[in-house]
Amino acid sequence: MDITSLTILELRQKLAAGALRPREIVDQLADRVTAVDSKLKAYLHLDLDKSRAEADAANITLPLGGIPIAVKDVINVKGAPCTCASKILQGYTAPYDATVIRKLREAGAVLFGRTNMDEFAMGSSTENSSWGVTRNPWDLDRIPGGSSGGSAAAVAGHEAFAALGTDTGGSIRQPAALCSCVGLKPTYGRVSRYGLVAFASSLDQIGVFTKTVEEAALLLEIIAGYDPLDNTSIDRPVPKYTAALGRGVRGLRLGVPKEYFVDGMDPEVEKAIRTAIDEYKKQGAEIVEISLPHTQYAVAVYYIIATAECSANLARFDGVRYGKRAQNPKDILDMYGRTRAEGFGAEVKRRIILGTYVLSSGYYDAYYNRAQKVRQLIGEDFRLAFEKCDALLTPTSPTPAFKIGERTADPLQMYLADIFTIAVNLAGICGVSIPCGFTSNKLPIGLQIIGPKWGEETMLRVAHAFEQATPWHKEKPPL
Amino acid sequence: MTDFFKNNLNMMAIAPLPATDYEAVIGLEVHVQLKTNTKMFCSCLNEFGGATNSHTCPVCLGLPGVLPVPNEEAIVKTVLTGEMLGCQIATRCKFDRKNYFYPDMPKNYQISQYDEPLCLGGAVTLDLLAYPKDVQKNESTVIDKPVRLVRIHLEEDVAKSFHFDDGTSGIDFNRAGTPLMEIVSEADMSTPEEAFAYLSALKQILIYGGVSDADMEKGQMRCDVNVSIRPKGQKEFGTKCELKNLNSISGVRRALKYEIARQIDVITSGGSIEQQTRRWDDDKGETTLMRTKEKAHDYRYFPDPDIQPVRTDHGLYDQAIKEMPELPKAKKARLVQQFGVTTYQAGVLASDAALADYFEKAAAPKPANGSAVANFLLNDFLATTTGDETLPKVAPEFFAELAELAGSGQINSKQAKEVFAQMIATGKSPAALVKELGLAQVSDVGALEAFCDQAIAANPKSVADFKAGKQNAVNALKGQVMKLSKGTANPQLVGEILIKKLSA
Amino acid sequence: MPDTSSDRIDVTYVADLARLRLSPEETAVFQKQLGDVLGYVDQLAQVDVSHVSLLGDADLKNRLRADEVRPSLPVAEALANAPRQDNNLFVVPKIID
Numbered sequence A: 001m002d003i004t005s006l007t008i009l010e011l012r013q014k015l016a017a018g019a020l021r022p023r024e025i026v027d028q029l030a031d032r033v034t035a036v037d038s039k040l041k042a043y044l045h046l047d048l049d050k051s052r053a054e055a056d057a058a059n060i061t062l063p064l065g066g067i068p069i070a071v072k073d074v075i076n077v078k079g080a081p082c083t084c085a086s087k088i089l090q091g092y093t094a095p096y097d098a099t100v101i102r103k104l105r106e107a108g109a110v111l112f113g114r115t116n117m118d119e120f121a122m123g124s125s126t127e128n129s130s131w132g133v134t135r136n137p138w139d140l141d142r143i144p145g146g147s148s149g150g151s152a153a154a155v156a157g158h159e160a161f162a163a164l165g166t167d168t169g170g171s172i173r174q175p176a177a178l179c180s181c182v183g184l185k186p187t188y189g190r191v192s193r194y195g196l197v198a199f200a201s202s203l204d205q206i207g208v209f210t211k212t213v214e215e216a217a218l219l220l221e222i223i224a225g226y227d228p229l230d231n232t233s234i235d236r237p238v239p240k241y242t243a244a245l246g247r248g249v250r251g252l253r254l255g256v257p258k259e260y261f262v263d264g265m266d267p268e269v270e271k272a273i274r275t276a277i278d279e280y281k282k283q284g285a286e287i288v289e290i291s292l293p294h295t296q297y298a299v300a301v302y303y304i305i306a307t308a309e310c311s312a313n314l315a316r317f318d319g320v321r322y323g324k325r326a327q328n329p330k331d332i333l334d335m336y337g338r339t340r341a342e343g344f345g346a347e348v349k350r351r352i353i354l355g356t357y358v359l360s361s362g363y364y365d366a367y368y369n370r371a372q373k374v375r376q377l378i379g380e381d382f383r384l385a386f387e388k389c390d391a392l393l394t395p396t397s398p399t400p401a402f403k404i405g406e407r408t409a410d411p412l413q414m415y416l417a418d419i420f421t422i423a424v425n426l427a428g429i430c431g432v433s434i435p436c437g438f439t440s441n442k443l444p445i446g447l448q449i450i451g452p453k454w455g456e457e458t459m460l461r462v463a464h465a466f467e468q469a470t471p472w473h474k475e476k477p478p479l
Numbered sequence B: 001m002t003d004f005f006k007n008n009l010n011m012m013a014i015a016p017l018p019a020t021d022y023e024a025v026i027g028l029e030v031h032v033q034l035k036t037n038t039k040m041f042c043s044c045l046n047e048f049g050g051a052t053n054s055h056t057c058p059v060c061l062g063l064p065g066v067l068p069v070p071n072e073e074a075i076v077k078t079v080l081t082g083e084m085l086g087c088q089i090a091t092r093c094k095f096d097r098k099n100y101f102y103p104d105m106p107k108n109y110q111i112s113q114y115d116e117p118l119c120l121g122g123a124v125t126l127d128l129l130a131y132p133k134d135v136q137k138n139e140s141t142v143i144d145k146p147v148r149l150v151r152i153h154l155e156e157d158v159a160k161s162f163h164f165d166d167g168t169s170g171i172d173f174n175r176a177g178t179p180l181m182e183i184v185s186e187a188d189m190s191t192p193e194e195a196f197a198y199l200s201a202l203k204q205i206l207i208y209g210g211v212s213d214a215d216m217e218k219g220q221m222r223c224d225v226n227v228s229i230r231p232k233g234q235k236e237f238g239t240k241c242e243l244k245n246l247n248s249i250s251g252v253r254r255a256l257k258y259e260i261a262r263q264i265d266v267i268t269s270g271g272s273i274e275q276q277t278r279r280w281d282d283d284k285g286e287t288t289l290m291r292t293k294e295k296a297h298d299y300r301y302f303p304d305p306d307i308q309p310v311r312t313d314h315g316l317y318d319q320a321i322k323e324m325p326e327l328p329k330a331k332k333a334r335l336v337q338q339f340g341v342t343t344y345q346a347g348v349l350a351s352d353a354a355l356a357d358y359f360e361k362a363a364a365p366k367p368a369n370g371s372a373v374a375n376f377l378l379n380d381f382l383a384t385t386t387g388d389e390t391l392p393k394v395a396p397e398f399f400a401e402l403a404e405l406a407g408s409g410q411i412n413s414k415q416a417k418e419v420f421a422q423m424i425a426t427g428k429s430p431a432a433l434v435k436e437l438g439l440a441q442v443s444d445v446g447a448l449e450a451f452c453d454q455a456i457a458a459n460p461k462s463v464a465d466f467k468a469g470k471q472n473a474v475n476a477l478k479g480q481v482m483k484l485s486k487g488t489a490n491p492q493l494v495g496e497i498l499i500k501k502l503s504a
Numbered sequence C: 001m002p003d004t005s006s007d008r009i010d011v012t013y014v015a016d017l018a019r020l021r022l023s024p025e026e027t028a029v030f031q032k033q034l035g036d037v038l039g040y041v042d043q044l045a046q047v048d049v050s051h052v053s054l055l056g057d058a059d060l061k062n063r064l065r066a067d068e069v070r071p072s073l074p075v076a077e078a079l080a081n082a083p084r085q086d087n088n089l090f091v092v093p094k095i096i097d
C-alpha cells in the first residue's frame, strides 16, 4: 500500500482503525524522499532517527497524533538546525521551539524534515537558497515558486503530507499555485511568529501547505491562537475551521477585482481563473465586480517596507553570538563586514542595502513614510471591497512556473511575480491558493481566494466548494 | 543648529573676552536603570552581577526568531517618574528601532523611543540641600531653580564588555535588555554646582518613587554631559563638547569645572572649540580627547513592527498614580506638623527618603520626642558619621528609646551623648548601656536629699547668698550635688529639693 | 522624491552603514539594479497621501508582559552557538570606542 498519496484525514482513519502505525508512516515517507528528493531537492535536513523516535512515542488520539509535518527551514525547532537557507547560519542549532512547533508537538505531530527556501525567505523561486534550487515536481527545469518552494514541492511531490511555510508577500500561495497544492496564509496576528526568523515583521505570517482544503483547515485550527510571546498576535478565539466546510457558496457574494486581470497575464492562467469564476456562478454564488484602486502600488510599497524591516531584522547576523564568522578578523569592523559579505547571498544583500537606504537620513519620508501611507490606502481598498462581498477571487500568480535561471538577472522582473499576492500581506488579511487547472504543457495554475481580516472560515468554505467540484487537487505529478 | 551655523559661530568667537565674561551652558542626558524584577522585553532576571551570561535567554541574546514583549512594570515606573517630575504623560506611545552595530547590542538595533516618548517636559527643581554642602551658603547659589526636561523615554540597556590584553573583548549579556530610562534635560544649567544639584535632586526623586536606586558608582545612573561656553549675554550656544566616563555626582562637578576652564582657556588664548567627545579621568582630574566629531550617526529610526503601540490611558497611568509616593516637599511639611521638628530638620530629613523613613520609625512610638530624635539623628549621627553610611546601623527603636530616656529625665544630656556613642559603636540598646555604664539618673528623693544636705553643709557662702536673695546661688549648690553624685543625680529634682530646703 | 538617475543611491555608503563589505563588481551590479528598483518605486510619488494618518488602530489593547521572572537559559546553552568563547564570555576582536 502506498500511503504517501493519502491525506492526513485518511491517515488518521487508518491509524484509528489500527491499520497503520505512526512508524510505518515515517518509514514510507522516508522511502518516498529517498526515491524522489534527489530530483526535487525539497529538503535541506532530515533527522529520520528523531522522526522515528517521535513516531514511536506518538499518541494517536491527539488531533495530529503520529502525523509527520515538514517545516520550512526558517522556523526554530529545539535541537535542530535552522539555516534559513543561508550560509550565515551554518552550524547554528536552535535552543528553543517556535510557538507553532510547540503547538504541533502538543497536537501529537511528528516533525519530519526541514524544507528548502529562498535565503531568509527573500525570493519567489527558491533559487536564492545557498544550498541549491528546489525543482518543480511538474517540470524539473522549472522553479517551484518561493520562498517556501521546498515546502510546496514536498507536499505536491508527496514527500510530505503537510508542511509549514511562511508568507511575507506570497511565499506560501505563489509556490502552492505553481506546484499544485493548497497554500494558506492566515490573517496577520492569527498565528504566532515567535520562533519564525523574521524577514519583514509586519508582513510575515506562518501558514500551511496541504493536499486539500480540509487538511489546511485542520492544521490552522492547531497552529492559530494568541501567544503572549508575540506582541503582534491577537487575543481572539480560534474557530473550528473544519466545521465551516461543506456548506457550499449559495448566497455568498464573491468579488472579482478588475485590477487583477491585467495585460501581460498569461492567457491560459486567465482562462482557468475565468472558468473557476463560472464554476462558482454555477454553484449559486453571486459574482460582483470590485475595484481595488491602489493595487498597482502594492509591489513598490512592499519593496520599501519589507526591505526596511529586513535591514534591521538581519542586522543581528554579525558573527558575534552564533552562526558563521569570517576567518581571522583584523578588528570588529572587519569581522562584521566580511562575515556579512561572505554569509549573505546576493538577493539578501540587495534587500538589506535597499532597506537601509530607504530608512537613511533624508530619505525616510520620501520612501518609508510614504510607503506606509500608501499601505493604509491599500488596506482601505480591501476594507471597502469586503463591504460588498464575502471573499475575492483572483489568480495567485500572473504566470505558471518559469524556467530556472530565467529571471535571476533582473530582480525587478522577479519582484513582479508577486503582484497578486503582495497586497494581501500589506493589508494583513488572509488568502489561500488552491489548484484550479493546468496549462497545455501541464503546468499548475492556482486560484487565490482572499478573505477579510479574521475571514478564514468563509475563505476556506469558498475554497472547499471549488475543490469538491473539481478534479485538480487529485492530480499527481509525473515523478 | 546646522553645522554651517556652528562653524560660523566658531569663527565669530575670535575676539576673546576676559575669562570672567564667559558662562557655561550645560545639559545632561541621564540613563537610569529601572528597578524591575525582569528585563525590558523578556522574563530574565534583572539583577546586577550574577555569573556571566547566566541571565540570558533567546530574546535578550537576539537569537533568530525571537520577539520582544514589553514589561508592564517598566512602563508604569517610567510614567511614575514622569508624574513625579511634572511631565506630560503621553496617552499613546510606541517603541522604535535605533540601528547601529556594536557587539554589546544583541540585535544591532536598540529598542528605544524616538518621536513618541512616554514623557514630555517637566522639570527638576534644584533645592538648597541638593547643592554641594560647601556652596549651600553662597549668595550665588540659585535656590529652587527649575531645570526643564525635554523628555523621558524608555529603552533597553546593552551588554557589558571586558577588554583583554590579547586584543579581544569578552561580552556578558546579563545587562543586555534591562530596562533603561533616558532623561534628557534642557541646557538650563550654567555651573558645575547646578549640574551636581540636578543629579542629586533627580536621584532623590528616583529613590522616592522606588523607581531606581540611582547609584552612579554602580552604573544604575549614568550621565553624559554636554557643555559649551559663550560670552555672558549671548543667546546662541557655543560649540559643545560631550563628557563621558562620569562615575559619581561629585565627579560630574569636578569634570565640568575642569572642562569649563579648559574651554575658556582655549577661547581666551585665541583658539576655538572643536566639537569633541572627551573622557574624564577622575584620578588625574582632567578631560582628554576621545574623538572629534565623527561623521554624523545615521540611526535609521523606525517604529518597531514587533511591538504594538502602548496606551497609557488603558490602566497604566492609573496604576502609576497608585504607586505615587509622598514627594519631598509634602513630606517636609508633614514632618514639621506631625513631629514638631524644625523646618530645617524636616528639610534635611526629607532630602533622603530612607533617612526620613528611619526617622519616622524612630519617632513614631512617641511623636512628642520627634525633635529629640531628629537631633540625635542629624546632629549626633549625620554630623559625625564618616564614609558612605547614610543610615545608622542600629534599629530605629534604639533612637526612640534613647530619646525617651533623655526626655523623661532618666539620663541627662551629657549621659545621653555617651550612650549614643556607645550605642552606635557597639550596637547595644540604650537601656542596656545605661545599666552597663551605671548611668541611670538618681531620682530617689531620699538619696538626693542626703547629697543636698551634704552640699548645704559644705557651702555656707552659697547658702547665705541664696538667703540674701541671689537666686543663682542655688546653681553652685546644684553643681556640688552633681559632683557628689558623680553626675547621676536628676538635676531637675536636685534643684527642687535644694530650693525647698533653703527656703525652709 | 530624489531625481531619477540610477546613481542616486550611493551603494558604497549604504553598504557601509549596513556593515556589508561588497566587492567592486557587486557594488556596480547593485548600483544598476537598485537604481531600476528605485525608479520603479517612484510611482508612489503620484499617490495623494495628504489625508492619511499613520496613528491607526483605534481598537488598540495593551498586551504587555507581567513583571514575573522565568528561567533563563543554562549558561552552556546560551554560549553553545558562540563562534568563539572564553570563560563564559562571548569573545570578539577588540572593541574600540
Ligand SMILES: [Mg+2]
Pocket (backbone or CB within 6 Å): B031, B112, B155, B182
Ligand atoms: Mg539612550
Ligand SMILES: [Zn+2]
Pocket (backbone or CB within 6 Å): B039, B042, B043, B044, B055, B056, B057, B058, B059, B060, B061, B177
Ligand atoms: Zn532574556
